Amino acid sequence: MRNILLFVLLAGSVSFARSAFSPGWHNPVAFGMGGASAAVTGTPLGVWSNPGLLSLSGRSAAAVFSPGRFGLTELSSGSVIYIEPTPVVATAILGTVFGFELYRETTLSLAFGRDLTQGFHASVIVHYYHLSISGYGAGSTIGISAGAFLRLLPDLTTGFALRNLNRPFLGDRLPTEFRIGAAYEPAGGFTIAVDLSKDPRFPFDCHVGVQYRLLPEIDLRAGGSTDPSTVSGGFAARIGSFALDYGVNAHPALGLSHLVAVSFSFR
Amino acid sequence: MITRCRVWPCLFLLTWSVAAAQEGSIDELIPMDEMDEGTASQLQWILDHPYDLNQVTPGQLGFIPGVSSVDAARIVRYRNHHGPFRTVSELDAVEGLTDGTAETLRPFVIVPERSDTRMKAFSADLRARAVRDMQTRRGFAEGAYLGSPEKLNLRVLAEEAGGFAGGMLMEKDAGEPESLSFVTGHLSYHDPGNRSRIVAGDYRIETGQGLVLWNGSGRRGSDPAVSPFRKARGIVPHRSADETGFFRGIAAETQFGGGSFSLLGFASRRFPAGTADSAGKVLTVDETGLYRTQAEREKRGIFCEDIVGVGIRFVPDAPFSLGFASYRSAFLHRETGKGETRIVAGLSGGFRSDEYELLWEIAGTADGAAAVVIGTEVVPAQTVSLVMSYRGYQPSFLNDHAGGFGTRSDSRNEEGMHLGILLRPARGIRLSLGFEQVRFPESTGSAVVATSGIDFVGQLALVLTRDSDMEVRFQTGKREENGTLADLVGRDVRLLADERYQRARFTLTHLAMKGVRFRSRVELVGIPGTPVKSAESGMLVYQDCRFRSNFGLNVDARVIFFHTDSFRSRIYAFENDVRGSFSVPPLFGKGMRWYLLLQYEPAPGFRIAVRYAETWKEGVTELGSGWGTIKGDLDNDLTIQVDLSL
Numbered sequence: 001m002r003n004i005l006l007f008v009l010l011a012g013s014v015s016f017a018r019s020a021f022s023p024g025w026h027n028p029v030a031f032g033m034g035g036a037s038a039a040v041t042g043t044p045l046g047v048w049s050n051p052g053l054l055s056l057s058g059r060s061a062a063a064v065f066s067p068g069r070f071g072l073t074e075l076s077s078g079s080v081i082y083i084e085p086t087p088v089v090a091t092a093i094l095g096t097v098f099g100f101e102l103y104r105e106t107t108l109s110l111a112f113g114r115d116l117t118q119g120f121h122a123s124v125i126v127h128y129y130h131l132s133i134s135g136y137g138a139g140s141t142i143g144i145s146a147g148a149f150l151r152l153l154p155d156l157t158t159g160f161a162l163r164n165l166n167r168p169f170l171g172d173r174l175p176t177e178f179r180i181g182a183a184y185e186p187a188g189g190f191t192i193a194v195d196l197s198k199d200p201r202f203p204f205d206c207h208v209g210v211q212y213r214l215l216p217e218i219d220l221r222a223g224g225s226t227d228p229s230t231v232s233g234g235f236a237a238r239i240g241s242f243a244l245d246y247g248v249n250a251h252p253a254l255g256l257s258h259l260v261a262v263s264f265s266f267r
Numbered sequence: 268m269i270t271r272c273r274v275w276p277c278l279f280l281l282t283w284s285v286a287a288a289q290e291g292s293i294d295e296l297i298p299m300d301e302m303d304e305g306t307a308s309q310l311q312w313i314l315d316h317p318y319d320l321n322q323v324t325p326g327q328l329g330f331i332p333g334v335s336s337v338d339a340a341r342i343v344r345y346r347n348h349h350g351p352f353r354t355v356s357e358l359d360a361v362e363g364l365t366d367g368t369a370e371t372l373r374p375f376v377i378v379p380e381r382s383d384t385r386m387k388a389f390s391a392d393l394r395a396r397a398v399r400d401m402q403t404r405r406g407f408a409e410g411a412y413l414g415s416p417e418k419l420n421l422r423v424l425a426e427e428a429g430g431f432a433g434g435m436l437m438e439k440d441a442g443e444p445e446s447l448s449f450v451t452g453h454l455s456y457h458d459p460g461n462r463s464r465i466v467a468g469d470y471r472i473e474t475g476q477g478l479v480l481w482n483g484s485g486r487r488g489s490d491p492a493v494s495p496f497r498k499a500r501g502i503v504p505h506r507s508a509d510e511t512g513f514f515r516g517i518a519a520e521t522q523f524g525g526g527s528f529s530l531l532g533f534a535s536r537r538f539p540a541g542t543a544d545s546a547g548k549v550l551t552v553d554e555t556g557l558y559r560t561q562a563e564r565e566k567r568g569i570f571c572e573d574i575v576g577v578g579i580r581f582v583p584d585a586p587f588s589l590g591f592a593s594y595r596s597a598f599l600h601r602e603t604g605k606g607e608t609r610i611v612a613g614l615s616g617g618f619r620s621d622e623y624e625l626l627w628e629i630a631g632t633a634d635g636a637a638a639v640v641i642g643t644e645v646v647p648a649q650t651v652s653l654v655m656s657y658r659g660y661q662p663s664f665l666n667d668h669a670g671g672f673g674t675r676s677d678s679r680n681e682e683g684m685h686l687g688i689l690l691r692p693a694r695g696i697r698l699s700l701g702f703e704q705v706r707f708p709e710s711t712g713s714a715v716v717a718t719s720g721i722d723f724v725g726q727l728a729l730v731l732t733r734d735s736d737m738e739v740r741f742q743t744g745k746r747e748e749n750g751t752l753a754d755l756v757g758r759d760v761r762l763l764a765d766e767r768y769q770r771a772r773f774t775l776t777h778l779a780m781k782g783v784r785f786r787s788r789v790e791l792v793g794i795p796g797t798p799v800k801s802a803e804s805g806m807l808v809y810q811d812c813r814f815r816s817n818f819g820l821n822v823d824a825r826v827i828f829f830h831t832d833s834f835r836s837r838i839y840a841f842e843n844d845v846r847g848s849f850s851v852p853p854l855f856g857k858g859m860r861w862y863l864l865l866q867y868e869p870a871p872g873f874r875i876a877v878r879y880a881e882t883w884k885e886g887v888t889e890l891g892s893g894w895g896t897i898k899g900d901l902d903n904d905l906t907i908q909v910d911l912s913l
Contacts, residue, residue: 117780148785150777152735158775160787160810162826165861167883176859178808178828180787196789196808198828200859200885204806 021105021129021143021174026064026079026096028259031247032234033209034223036193038181039149039159040211043236044083045245045261047092047111050161050179051123052147054113055090057083062263070254074100089114094125102134119151131170141168155185175199181207189213193223203227221247228252234259241265294843307849308507313375315392316426320358320376321351322459329498333371335654336496336617336624337646338364342372352378363621365649367691388428389913394847396420396908400441401881402901406894412442412559419447420508422847430457438508442559442894449556451513453504462529463521469505469513472533472668473497474578474592475615478630478638478660478678481670482512494644495656495672495685496626501531501578510556511539514574531578531592538568538601547603552667560894570606573597574668590615590628594668609633611666622646628671636663638678640671642685654687662709674705682706695730703744716763720746734778742770750799764797786811792836805831807838807854819868826861829854845876845908858884858900872912879905 027048030037037049044060046053061082069075079096094109107130113123127143147161160180168174181195195207209223209232219236234247245261294307310331318327320342328339345361346352355378358369398418406412418441424434433454437447453468471482477497482505502520505513518533540553549570558564576594592613599606613630627641642656658673662680669678672685683705690698706719722744730736745767754760772790779785789808796802809827814820823843831837837855843864844850854860862880869875881903884890890897 116783120779120783148779150779150785152731152777158777158787162810165826178810178826178859180789180808180810198806198808198830200828200830200857200883203830204808 021098021107021127025066025069025077025098025257025259028064028234028245028247028261029221029236030209031249031257031259032221032223032232032245033193033207033211033247034225034230034232035197035205035207036181036183036195036209036223036225037207038147038161038179038193038195039157039183040181040191040193040209041149041157041183043243043245044081044263044265047081047083047094047123047125048079050147050149050159050181051111051113051125051145052121052149052159052161054083054092054111054123054147055085055115055121056149057085057090059084059266060263061266062261064259064261066257066259069257070251071256076100090123092125104132106130106132121149123147127164127168129168129170129174139170141170141174142166143168143174156182157184158182175201241267294841308847309503310375311847312506317375317377319459320355320378321346323376324462324500326498326500328372329494329496330500331372331375334368335365335494335646335652336498336626336644337619337622337652338368339498340619340624341621354378363646363649365646365652365691367697389425390427391423391425391913393911393913394420394422394908396845396848396906398441398904398906401903401905402897402899404891404894405896405898406442406559409894411561411894413561413564414439414442414444414559416441421447422506424506430459431455432457432504434504434506436506436508438510440557440559443557448558449508449510451505451508451510453506455504462526463519464502465517465519466502466504467517469515470518470533471503471505471513472518472531472576472578473499473501473503474531474580475499475590475613475630476626476628476640476672477670478615478628478640479592479611479613479666480576480578480594480668482514482668494654495687496642496644496654497670497672501529502533508556511554520578527581527583529578529580529582531580532576534573534575536571536573539570539572539598540566540568541570542566543569543600543603547600547605549598549600549606569601571597571599571601586619588617588619596668598667609665609667611668613638630664630666630669632664632666634663636661636665638664638666638669638671650691652689654685656685658683658685675711680707680709680711682708695736697728699726699728700724715749715761718747718763720744736776738772738774738776740770740772740774742768744768748797748800750797752799762799764799766797766800767795769793782815782817784813786813788840790838790840792831792838794836800835803832803836805829805836805838805855807831807840809840813843821864821866821868823864823866824862826859827854828859830857831855842880845878845906846874846910848906848908850880852882854882856884857886858882874910876908876910877906879903 027045029043029045030049041056044057044062064079066077077098081094083092090113092111096107098105108128109125111125115121125145130140132138143164144166145163149159151157163177164174167176177199179197183193185191191211193209197205205227207225212220214220217238221234224231230251232249237244243263247259249257325339325343328334329336400416419439422436426432435452438449439447451469455466457464472480474480502518514535515537516535520531522529542550553566574596578592580590582588596609610633615628618625623645625643629639631637638660640658645653659682660679664679671678673681675681686702688700701724703722708717724742726740728738745765747763748766750762751759752762770792774788776786787810792805794803807829811825814822834855837853839851842850860882864878866876884900887900890902
């Protein structure tokens with residue numbers, strides 16, 4: 001019975017919920033900062049929120065795991081990212097899996113980014129979306145996203161991302177989203193970030209987050225968003241080339257969700 | 268869908284090789300939000316054909332947004348005292364110019380060298396444009412529109428150094444059956460020696476403050492401190508596709524008395540469209556210029572308007588000026604011969620000192636109605652300027668050819684005060700404040716009784732870094748509107764309620780690299796509830812990208828997301844379009860819009876432009892209304908234009 005309910009929920013999510021093929025569930029940094037991450041640098045995971053951050057990262061790899069949104073193991077997700085900078089462009093390969101045996105979303109993405117001039121980075125990303133619903137078959141489509149990152153002042157950055165610009169169709173339109181954000185670092189180690197995101201189907205969503213470097217190896221994060229109204233928190237711990245990022249988000253009705261990532265930077 | 272998005276990677280790849288920005292489009296120089304189409308078109312013309320700094324009049328200079336009457340007078344006075352300008356850079360030497368005025372003017376003026384005169388012995392501009400809706404509108408699907416869905420526009424303009432010029436424009440709107448349903452043209456001769464001009468064909472007339480004659484455009488630009496005063500240019504050849512705002516016949520203007528006197532005369536006959544009752548009485552005069560259905564076509568040419576007029580201007584070598592303008596119009600039904608004759612006359616003038624200019628006009632009709640406007644521009648320091656004006660237009664002041672400053676286009680039934688302040692406290696900071704109070708003594712479209720309203724606009728433009736600037740704009744006000752409310756026993760009661768509104772806009776512009784400019788904007792609108800209408804809100808956010816190459820390719824792209832409760836909380840945003848075209852669509856409901864404009868100049872003077880735009884709305888089954896309704900959630904169109912300058 002529980003599986004049937006979940007099946008109905010997930011099948012409907014392609015049309016009606018923000019979660020379908022959503023990149024927001026693969027970046028624990030954004031997750032811990034209330035979703036405000038379009039202009040937050042310092043982690044390869046930022047590519048999920050804003051592809052424009054790609055060319056700021058060195059060679060790195062990360063794996064992300066969510067044990068289940070809102071405590072439901074059937075809503076678990078996993079993703080991987082590998083970034084390879086080259087003299088011409090930075091490239092990234094991304095993969096995500098979400099769902100369970102009755103409903104499965106799979107995304108493979110290829111991103112290209114470049115530092116066009118000092119402080120200005122731009123990227124495009126091509127997604128291959130595959131949706132499989134048990135008993136109903138499977139389908140796939142292509143989506144295109146783009147992003148940019150600008151350093152306006154030494155302590156002020158801004159970024160924007162456009163997801164699924166081509167409004168791909170997979171049974172229904174997949175979510176198209178515009179995100180614009182700014183991050184300000186008024187003091188060493190303290191960052192405040194604000195994002196505004198818009199999916200044409202839903203009201204504007206405002207995200208606010210802060211990050212504080214408690215120790216050189218430890219970051220603390222907190223934030224919130226308006227639609228839905230959520231609060232979140234998280235931390236990062238770094239040991240050598242490894243980093244562990246954790247984010248938790250509290251939905252007012254559905255409860256807690258957790259996201260964990262392990263990343264490695266090749267020196 | 269996948270095919271459609273292929274342009275994005277191409278756009279991205281193009282940014283690898285960028286180069287210097289090329290200016291040539293008016294929207295690259297002047298903020299275009301809230302600019303009207305006629306003004307934009309005229310400014311583009313001036314940009315393409317810059318004024319000779321040694322011939323330009325104060326009125327022509329003052330037409331350029333950001334140039335006050337006081338500054339225009341200072342430039343002309345400098346020329347009179349020091350002799351002709353040798354270079355445009357000499358503007359920097361003009362004493363007392365408000366900060367930024369020389370920079371604003373630079374693209375619009377030239378100082379031709381002698382060698383240029385021979386090179387510009389003859390010039391011609393040819394333009395061909397086609398616009399096509401990609402979706403089928405109801406009018407075409409059901410056969411109500413009699414013509415094809417393409418909109419076509421052809422224009423030829425020619426000018427020779429001796430002062431002769433001519434032009435012709437032909438246009439067909441989508442749905443009109445004729446291949447080119449509107450034709451306008453003119454031949455003109457301009458003698459810069461004694462500043463005389465004669466125009467045969469279609470032309471516009473601008474006199475005084477527009478209370479007697481003004482076929483020109485209204486307020487200019489989004490800056491709240493912009494001057495509300497009209498800068499009359501006399502006779503202006505009609506070059507746009509505006510199908511109603513011009514005269515057809517002959518007009519001449521000359522100066523005598525050492526340039527102190529200017530005399531203008533004109534005669535025109537036109538056949539306006541509209542509707543009349545069975546007795547031939549005028550019911551409506553059509554100003555849409557759209558004749559697509561049988562009903563619309565039956566309105567064409569049912570009236571005849573014969574008009575003659577004169578204008579005299581006395582500008583002595585003294586700080587004051589005086590003008591007089593008058594016309595007599597006979598507006599008759601062509602079949603019944605019934606109609607009315609109207610006479611309008613007015614006096615206008617000004618008084619100018621080094622720091623301020625006072626301008627006024629009073630006009631009246633033969634049946635005793637009057638209109639008056641008076642105001643002043645004060646420039647007490649290079650960093651401060653101030654404009655103030657009062658206007659009072661009686662409800663009975665009926666003048667179809669007026670265009671005085673105000674919220675209404677017909678200069679009647681309105682009384683208002685306008686105050687604007689512009690401050691430049693430091694380099695890179697520009698603060699504009701505007702306050703407007705208006706009263707409508709008789710009923711308007713939104714109310715059946717006298718109403719009033721106030722409006723405040725504040726705008727701060729700030730240069731953040733060498734490559735970045737931002738603008739914050741806030742507007743608030745109220746207007747009285749009628750509504751209906753059910754009383755305790757269910758009867759409809761008509762109420763007059765204050766409808767308040769707030770708008771806030773934040774724009775960030777960043778020159779990311781040479782030739783690549785990004786612009787982000789967030790705009791919010793809020794309308795609190797009233798006893799008769801519910802509260803509404805709306806929001807818009809867009810990301811804009813502009814690319815200018817050194818190999819002739821220019822790209823403009825924008826993605827807009829919007830979400831408003833209804834049309835009432837709609838948001839406008841100016842869009843880049845092909846040259847000579849203008850796009851400021853109202854955005855409302857839930858959806859997104861994007862456009863891509865490619866302009867390529869493979870050889871000097873030859874330009875090809877392609878623009879694709881689409882609006883998609885969430886959760887709707889049809890878009891538009893009436894015969895223009897589209898089934899579905901997508902409204903998209905394609906524009907192709909070719910320009911050739913010889």
